[in-house]
Amino acid sequence: MNTRYRRQSWLTVGLLIFFLVNAIPAQAAPPLPSWNEGPTKSAIVEFVEKVTKKGSPDFVPENQRIATFDNDGTLWAEQPVYFQLIYAIDQVKKMAPEHPEWKTEEPFASVLKGDMKNVIASGKEGLMKILAATHANMTAEKFRANVSDWLKTARHPKTGRPFTEMVYQPQLELLDYLRANGFKTFIVSGGGVDFMRVFAEKTYGIPPDQVIGSSLKAKYEVKDGKPIIIKLPEINLVDDKEGKPVGIHQYIGQRPIFAAGNSDGDYQMLEWTTAGAGPRFGIILHHTDAEREWAYDRESHVGKLDKALDDAGKKGWTVIDMQNDWKTVFPPAKQ
Amino acid sequence: MNTRYRRQSWLTVGLLIFFLVNAIPAQAAPPLPSWNEGPTKSAIVEFVEKVTKKGSPDFVPENQRIATFDNDGTLWAEQPVYFQLIYAIDQVKKMAPEHPEWKTEEPFASVLKGDMKNVIASGKEGLMKILAATHANMTAEKFRANVSDWLKTARHPKTGRPFTEMVYQPQLELLDYLRANGFKTFIVSGGGVDFMRVFAEKTYGIPPDQVIGSSLKAKYEVKDGKPIIIKLPEINLVDDKEGKPVGIHQYIGQRPIFAAGNSDGDYQMLEWTTAGAGPRFGIILHHTDAEREWAYDRESHVGKLDKALDDAGKKGWTVIDMQNDWKTVFPPAKQ
Known part of the structure; x- marks a missing residue:
């Protein structure tokens, strides 16, 4: 029996034992445990x-x-509301001290007063302004860091749980x-x-x-x-x-x-x-x-x-x- | 010795043999064989x-x-030249029978005459026309099929090999x-x-x-x-x-x-x-x-x-x- 053959037969024995032993408890956990049968x-x-x-x-x-x-x-x-909108609103509030003009400028004034009806009434144009202020004119790196910081502390208004x-x-x-x-x-x-x-x-x-x-x-x-x-x-x-x-x-x-x-x-x-x-x-x-x-x-x-x-x-x-x-x-x- | 223990020890033996045997010839092929040492x-x-x-x-x-x-x-x-340009030119030639107007319309006329100097002289505007004619105004599916067909038969002008x-x-x-x-x-x-x-x-x-x-x-x-x-x-x-x-x-x-x-x-x-x-x-x-x-x-x-x-x-x-x-x-x- 040459070395190569001996090696292969040991390999076969090893693999055989491995698979046989594993074949016994090989039932994978059933998928989708949080889904009801139906x-x-x-x-x-x-x-x-x-x-x-x-x-x-x-x-x-x-x-x-x-x-x-x-x-x-x-x-x-x-x-x-969409969680990303909550993020945008939180950012407007956080950035407000550097933007005194927002006290009178819509839709920021309404955001700061918590008047969401007025914010929504500002329509696409208003939302684009909020988007531009909170999502643009900054590096991708800075935006990522802002979102990451927010996710650590922000909580869902109803459940109090982190958004993630x-x-x-x-x-x-x-x-x-x-x-x-x-x-x-x-x-x-x-x-x-x-x-x-x-x-x-x-x-x-x-x-x-x-x-x-x-x-x-x-x-x-x-x-x-x-x-x-x-x-x-x-x-x-x-x-x-x-x-x-x-x-x-x-x-x-x-x-x-x-x-x-x-x-x-x-x-x-x-x-x-x-x-x-x-x-x-x-x-x-x-x-x-x-x-x-x-x-x-x-x-x-x-x-x-x-x-x-x-x-x-x-x-x-x-x-x-x-x-x-x-x-x-x-x-x-x-x- | 209970069943679970016995199973585990067989598993250990099996794995041990498997890995020992494999450790001997476990030299992976050296990477990057077509690269010279240096x-x-x-x-x-x-x-x-x-x-x-x-x-x-x-x-x-x-x-x-x-x-x-x-x-x-x-x-x-x-x-x-970029192979995709060769594709575009081949497509213009293939599509020409359905576009009699190309005989006099630049940059298509030059493409059909094989006058590449003139094609290049048509600049960005000319290339955009070729691009629009050969890459746009069709479904993504049709474009994919066209490229796939072309790759099967087109050959590199110098080596005669398929582009792939x-x-x-x-x-x-x-x-x-x-x-x-x-x-x-x-x-x-x-x-x-x-x-x-x-x-x-x-x-x-x-x-x-x-x-x-x-x-x-x-x-x-x-x-x-x-x-x-x-x-x-x-x-x-x-x-x-x-x-x-x-x-x-x-x-x-x-x-x-x-x-x-x-x-x-x-x-x-x-x-x-x-x-x-x-x-x-x-x-x-x-x-x-x-x-x-x-x-x-x-x-x-x-x-x-x-x-x-x-x-x-x-x-x-x-x-x-x-x-x-x-x-x-x-x-x-x-x-």
Whole structure:
């Protein structure tokens, strides 16, 4: 018996023992523990199993297993208003001492007085001013640091929890489950891309380059010998409605096979995703749980869900009924 | 001895044998076989080893190991002209029968007559017309199919090889080596993103969402019940010079620690990458090999390398001397 052969047979014995011993307790934990048994959970599991089963007519190679998730109202809560708007308002208040003119200048005066009705009445133009003041004319680095600082101390007005704990436990499990099955998970959100990138990796396991969102234009320059990226007060992409398939085209470069949303702003992303050939999965989170979260849809000022709810049946989209389909909504508080 | 203990000790024995046996032949193939031994190869290997060595002061966590590569002249050749321009010209010729007006309309008339001097003389405006005719006003799907068809039959005018074989074997090995060490590899190129995405995965192992390039605006619409993405004849991003750090900011969302280029168009990407804190690596491919490839730099009409070559020393960028550092330039022809 030569050395090579001896080595190989020991290897075989070693591997055999290893696999035999492991075969006994090899039951993986069942997926999606925070999802109640029922048609919604079954539909997800059936889809994932069929696209990952080699030899199945529905098999999809790993490099095409692209899953896109909206953020506000899909991965984390969006009530009473989008969390990024709370950030912007907090920043205006923080910056106010350096801007005495804001005491009389709208929409800043209303923000400082806490008159949100007036702020909203200032419309797109007003919101653009708030956006420019809090999101632009600064380096990308400074913006990231501001958001990061804010996330450490800001608390949700109703629950008192950090915003990064206002995420949906069942969706965290869904992201993990998809990734464990070879999916590449992306965020495709109307929210600001630079804002989400600060927490997406730690909170959702989604790295910055897999976060797509609305963005401002930016410029590169060398200032006092130091290269910087400056965020400009000009819209680059509005990643909402028709903007979502466009964002997917520009950033991902291929059509997803799985898309998750919760509002009419996700309609086109789901439509684009599920109109492709082969197996496709579209899923909509319907906020039906006034007790554990919020209940809203057709008439809501955030996350309005109307047309997508009407068309879900004929488009073959799965609708999550939060109250019935989810065992838990939020993860346990971190110590 | 209870069952659990017995199981564990068998597992230990199995694993022990497995690892002992494997420890003997565990020499991995040496990296970068097409690179000659010397300071360039050593610099690459030393960088990769120090950033991946746990406990080293230069250790970089995997999620920050971002490497960006220019494409034209860095991953594949760019002489006698950018390959994408050859594509555009071939498309004009192919489309000409449907456009009788091109016989007299510039720059199309010159393209059809093969008068490249006149085409180039038509300047930005002329090139935009060619771009609009060959890259826009069609669905993203149609464009992809056109490029894919072209790549199957088009041949390089000098070597007669398919363009996807005009790639640099040492760079393919460098990409593999970086990925084997936990790097995420990206293309950041002045070339068109939709063009490169057609071949980047198969050719370089870089998936579509990790390809960043110049792009046109796009719109989403539903036509005859079918959702489509249409490429518009309007520039979205020019991913060259100052546009490269901007593209990195918009698409990757974090600063690379490794960047590779070959021309002054890559200056800002290398500057941005290597000005960050901690270990950084900038590398420039200098085309010095008139025999096996081309020799060009300061005066070239493509891939002009002038300022970046002057500043490489003081910026700490490594310069690849193609003639001396590379054992092979192109991979063997595929059968």
